């Protein structure tokens with residue numbers, strides 16, 4: 083991992099930790115629960131994907147597929163994947179309006195799931211959702227140098243992991259309370275306008291360059307911006323478990339998510355009870371208890387509203 087040091091643009095820039103051989107227990111207590119981002123250098127060590135997934139393979143398998151590309155004005159256009167990959171390696175040879183063009187969400191089927199493994203430290207409770215109602219939270223990001231994603235927070239309160247398959251990706255990440263969410267989509271964290279966006283003056287910034295084979299953990303709520311320094315290919319999945327179930331619950335938009343969340347958490351509570359004595363099981367149970375209490379509180383609040391209405395009728 084390289085860290086940009088010396089002429090940092092932020093006065094409070096922190097080196098993003100990079101580890102290998104982290105146990106699930108260490109990850110849980112030092113990164114997941116305190117919500118600290120982290121690079122894990124060997125999470126993909128046994129992946130068949132790192133041998134098998136070459137650009138040639140991608141063209142052979144999916145070259146004819148029409149993909150949706152996003153330009154720098156966020157406008158969409160279509161191309162064949164094989165054409166797009168040729169462009170990635172020679173962007174200057176293609177007359178593209180409002181480039182560079184980015185392939186932000188190439189969804190893929192279950193057939194590729196044997197080639198990689200969700201990293202062992204990731205406990206993903208979406209896996210317990212019924213297949214048809216499981217949100218589609220896994221995809222590839224593919225693009226030439228200079229593509230990237232604007233400052234944003236990941237969807238629906240989820241955490242994310244992202245493994246770089248090819249090339250290098252630069253990241254800046256900011257703790258949730260250090261930057262207003264209103265900066266997302268408008269401020270450029272790689273070249274901040276300190277007058278327009280003054281919170282950048284005091285923000286803590288975590289910066290890193292993710293290299294092929296390395297995996298980034300982005301905790302729920304962290305604002306982050308990303309740019310590809312070379313032709314780049316990454317795979318990512320978003321996930322939740324007891325540590326962020328409250329966030330997912332609060333931000334759930336689809337009406338079906340809440341009841342499913344509720345029943346998955348009940349099932350997890352039963353499983354964790356069998357594991358009592360194990361400190362991480364105990365703290366997960368505490369978080370689930372708080373989650374259920376919150377639901378109880380919400381129900382009580384709704385009941386209080388109903389009582390108010392009934393009272394007003396009695397007058």
Ligand SMILES: O=C(O)CCC(=O)C(=O)O
Nearest residue numbers: 223230231242244308318
């Ligand atoms: O690679 C990108 O363009 C965006 C990555 C990202 O923001 C994420 O994985 O959450």
Ligand SMILES: [Fe+2]
Nearest residue numbers: 234235236306
């Ligand atoms: Fe993201």
